[in-house]
Amino acid sequence: MTILSDLADPRSKRSKSAQKIAACVVADPEAILSTTTASLAAKTGVSEPTVNRFCTGLGYKGFPDFKLALAAELARKQPRITHNIDPDDSAGKVVAKIFESTHASLCNTQDHLDLGALQDVVEAMGNARSVTFCGLGASASVALDAQHKLLRFPIPVMAHTDIINQRMLAVGLSPDDLLICISYTGRTKDIIELAELARERHCPVVGITSPDSPLARSCSLVLGVETGEDTDLYTPMTSRIAQLVIVDIIATCLALRQPEEFSEHLREIKRNLGKTRR
Amino acid sequence: MTILSDLADPRSKRSKSAQKIAACVVADPEAILSTTTASLAAKTGVSEPTVNRFCTGLGYKGFPDFKLALAAELARKQPRITHNIDPDDSAGKVVAKIFESTHASLCNTQDHLDLGALQDVVEAMGNARSVTFCGLGASASVALDAQHKLLRFPIPVMAHTDIINQRMLAVGLSPDDLLICISYTGRTKDIIELAELARERHCPVVGITSPDSPLARSCSLVLGVETGEDTDLYTPMTSRIAQLVIVDIIATCLALRQPEEFSEHLREIKRNLGKTRR
DNA sequence: TTGCAAAATGTAATAAAATTTCATTAAGGC
DNA sequence: GCCTTAATGAAATTTTATTACATTTTGCAA
Structure with a gap:
């Protein structure tokens, strides 16, 4: 540029x-x-x-x-528009196309990311009594990943990937808690109901999901991830990766928000993990 | 490309x-x-x-x-070389840097990806009696994600994210099975022992991990993901995303390997999921 | 193999594009 | 207003790309 x-x-x-x-x-x-x-x-x-x-x-x-x-x-x-994968592409071509479409998806996410909303989310997470990530299907692994990333912070962070547990949690939420709903399409009924359940209890709800989706409308804050076309059966799930990068960003922003002494805390975690290594 | x-x-x-x-x-x-x-x-x-x-x-x-x-x-x-994140970077800058370093990590992975090994892995998965993904910590969510992606194929695919379950599984593996070990560093003791356990039973083991790591040496096939520097406390875990893209690639290659009728199978899954949507 | 047609390649000429040279004009300082 | 300097343009030159046409090679059928 x-x-x-x-x-x-x-x-x-x-x-x-x-x-x-x-x-x-x-x-x-x-x-x-x-x-x-x-x-x-x-x-x-x-x-x-x-x-x-x-x-x-x-x-x-x-x-x-x-x-x-x-x-x-x-x-x-302006990354190239992704081509669909043909059944007779060579292995190298398939690899190139998937990397390319992943990159395109990341660029798209970056271009549309709402910085204000991001800062609000980081702020809310820093102040919340508890933070819970919820996702189903492919988004379940994103929720677990988010939990893992945030475990190193002095914030009570949970992840639920089971609709029963998610609902049990939701009914107990208070305005001091924070629910973060992850959904690829933003159209999964269970997750939308979950967000609504939390909102009824005045608990703030963050959606990491497709903008303008039903889920996005039920959230108090939205971090948009474009869904992409997904017309092809062979399309890789690139937006899931965009969601993970957003988790990375959130975690990094949280880290930067922590007081100086926190760096020491992180270093200690690293030292401890060293014991599990060869 | x-x-x-x-x-x-x-x-x-x-x-x-x-x-x-x-x-x-x-x-x-x-x-x-x-x-x-x-x-x-x-x-x-x-x-x-x-x-x-x-x-x-x-x-x-x-x-x-x-x-x-x-x-x-x-x-x-050839993306720009990634800069480390400074504590006094603006939110926009942090976002840009994370996207950039993610992209750089992807490019690096693509450049070093062994296409031959990839094809061998796809071949092995297609022929295996069962396929099991194992990972701990951050890699656990990658394992779960892989399982989710491959559920749509007519292959018995499992994921274990608990060292006890993993070891129980390993002792029961046969040469017809396939174990896929995921590790960021390739230096997690438990996972290395797991791979060795499986190899003792002549079960093929695939590693999605850092090349030239102890884990890589214990595997029969390796899909390399460079670990990156990780010198900074604020470095995002970009290689985890590279691992996920590799999972995407494997799944896509598997899809392309399937007989014609399989497309119908995928479409049916899609139709079925539609019922859970709004 | 031989002979033919089609494709591929090269030589030389041509056309196009970019750059240099040098003269002219405009801008700024005294 | 005059001089100096920088900016600009016209024309020539050089470099680069393309075309036209001749030659060679290749593949294939008899």
Whole structure:
């Protein structure tokens, strides 16, 4: 994101023609890739050498080199749309596609993550009397993972992956507790009812789920994870991984919120785990 | 990663010169970016028009267009080096860093993934009488996740996250079974002993773990996941996510191995799950 | 094998694109 | 207002890419 944000930066001093070119590049970077010095010069009303000087001035060898850098930057910003997996793909291709779609899913999650909501969630977790993660099916393992990650904090954290236990817990929740519901689709009846049950008892409920889903509407705070298409039978469950990264983020933010002495606490846990290692 | 994996794919039929060019591109893609048709032609011992035809044959407008696509792909592949998280980073920065380091971890895993071993693992799973995933701590949730993903296949798949149950299982394993041990570090005593126990009974053991670790040495097949530095207290556990992606890949490969009728089976599961949704 | 058709490759010419050179113009300081 | 310096553009040059056409190779049927 260096080139474009550099060009868009109004503080950097540029000659009149250079400003025109920069504006044109920022306005439609993709278009530049299929442009020649001549056509860009014509478009911006400057001469061809000026276009070239613009590129060399930015530190590139010339216009083609600038285009390569721009292409690279745009690629980082906008990951490729995931292709579905064909039954006759080679093993290498399947691997590449899955990694690619996972990456795309992560980028998408990052772009849509609500930082304000995240901070609210971290705040709520820090202050809650107890924190409970609930999920079913694939989301059960996310809930367990979250519990494991947060065990190292001085917060009473639980995970329930059984609908009976979840309901038993929900009826006993108070406004001082915190329930975190995890659901891939946000449309699992049991989990939605669970959230509603907790809300009736005025317990705050966080949803790590698909935005605009029924579950999201029943929560007091939502960390959105796009569901993705899932049209194909072979689609990997990339959004589950996005959920886990969100758990990572929450845990890290919590760690940063802890007072200084807490680092010592973490180190002690590490020392202790060492005894189970070879 | 379409261009490079395409070019590296030995199945695709190419003319002799095209093979030479493809090999050269795969060998050092970065170098191509600062190359002209002439120099690439000289390097590979073909003529300039052949280089051009190679590009147009792949669907690009010409050599410069090919270079742009290559630059974009390399950019996607090579993420920025991850920075550690500072206690005074803003929330947005923390989020960005975690996503970035997760992505870097995924790229690293992809680069080092042994495709041959992967195919062997899929083969072994397809033929095993039973498949059991074992993990402790953070890896427990990976094991559960793997079990959940594979439940949809007609393979008896289990997960054990308790060392007592794991050991009970291990002593009963036969050469027809398959044990899959998951460990972040590959240095957890209990899991290593578990693998050894199974091997004593001539049961094949797959390790999803750090390569060159004690656990890896005790396994008959290893799918390597680099441990990463983990020097920082705030480092997210990115390799756990890499392990999950590997589980995704295994499941997808297994799905592709299934006979045609199996698609119908999957669709039926989906229909059935629909009843639990709102 | 031989001979033919089709594909692949190379040579040389051409076209396109980028860069350099040099003259001109605009901007800023005194 | 005049001079100096930076910015710009026209034209020429060089580099790079592409096309046209000739030649070679390859695959295949008789």
